Amino acid sequence: MSSSGMRGIRRKKSAVAEVKIAVIGAPSVGKSALVVRFLTKRYIGEYDHQSEQRYRSEAVVDGEPVLFEVLDTCNKNDDDLPGAEILSWADGLLLVYSITDRQSFDWVKRCRLHFTEQGTWPLRLSGSSSPSLSPSPPPLDVSPSTSPPTLLLGNKADMVHLRQVSSEEGEILAKDMECQFCEVAASDQVLQVASAFHDLYREVQSCRKRCKTSLLDRVLGANKTSRSYVRGKSDSALPKD
Numbered sequence: 001m002s003s004s005g006m007r008g009i010r011r012k013k014s015a016v017a018e019v020k021i022a023v024i025g026a027p028s029v030g031k032s033a034l035v036v037r038f039l040t041k042r043y044i045g046e047y048d049h050q051s052e053q054r055y056r057s058e059a060v061v062d063g064e065p066v067l068f069e070v071l072d073t074c075n076k077n078d079d080d081l082p083g084a085e086i087l088s089w090a091d092g093l094l095l096v097y098s099i100t101d102r103q104s105f106d107w108v109k110r111c112r113l114h115f116t117e118q119g120t121w122p123l124r125l126s127g128s129s130s131p132s133l134s135p136s137p138p139p140l141d142v143s144p145s146t147s148p149p150t151l152l153l154g155n156k157a158d159m160v161h162l163r164q165v166s167s168e169e170g171e172i173l174a175k176d177m178e179c180q181f182c183e184v185a186a187s188d189q190v191l192q193v194a195s196a197f198h199d200l201y202r203e204v205q206s207c208r209k210r211c212k213t214s215l216l217d218r219v220l221g222a223n224k225t226s227r228s229y230v231r232g233k234s235d236s237a238l239p240k241d
């Protein structure tokens, strides 16, 4: 094999998995603190930005490098719900509320209702991409009963004395939404915050695999039908019309 051929194989083998995660939630729940904590391991108490920010960073998950593209969304007010463009861009959603803020938990519920009304919940299972970043895969028709790649996260778990939302309520909502759930404190937990992003990535990957399998099953299913037709009666033996 030529050396250029070998190089091609090596490059393919070391291809880095990519995932796009949108971090959404009511104002001041700690979205930026979580994103910065995950990307830099640092905690920035006051993070002032007026518009959404997009970051790219590589992390190692289960021994493999993964390129995370993270969208830190920015809401002007409580009534500001994510637009369809965020949902079509993201492979996974980190839905954040603060355990010290009942309204932010209600925001998540409203958000879910909003998606359902828009017909965007559950989300499609394959990764999709913004046209400006990379080409989108063809849309896949998936069963609405399959869980969307979402993780519900209750932030500010260090402030238990000010808790307004119990862990049980978070668990129940996550069960209802068929998604994973965790409580963390961006202010003082490095590993737990990273774990949340990693778990969401794993969920996206497993959804992608399920999608691929279901697509393959359908393709193979279609082939099976045509094979049994070939093995069955010949064309000449079939009625003419």
Ligand SMILES: Nc1nc2c(ncn2[C@@H]2O[C@H](COP(=O)(O)OP(=O)(O)OP(=O)(O)O)[C@@H](O)[C@H]2O)c(=O)[nH]1
Binding pocket: 025, 026, 027, 028, 029, 030, 031, 032, 033, 034, 044, 045, 046, 047, 049, 073, 074, 075, 155, 156, 157, 158, 159, 184, 185, 186, 187, 188
């Ligand atoms: N105690 C505590 N405070 C936190 C935690 N995470 C964030 N905060 C604080 O919550 C406030 C809001 O944090 P941000 O990260 O700016 O929240 P955000 O959701 O990005 O806010 P917007 O961009 O305005 O929507 C800041 O004062 C943070 O210091 C946490 O885990 N514990």
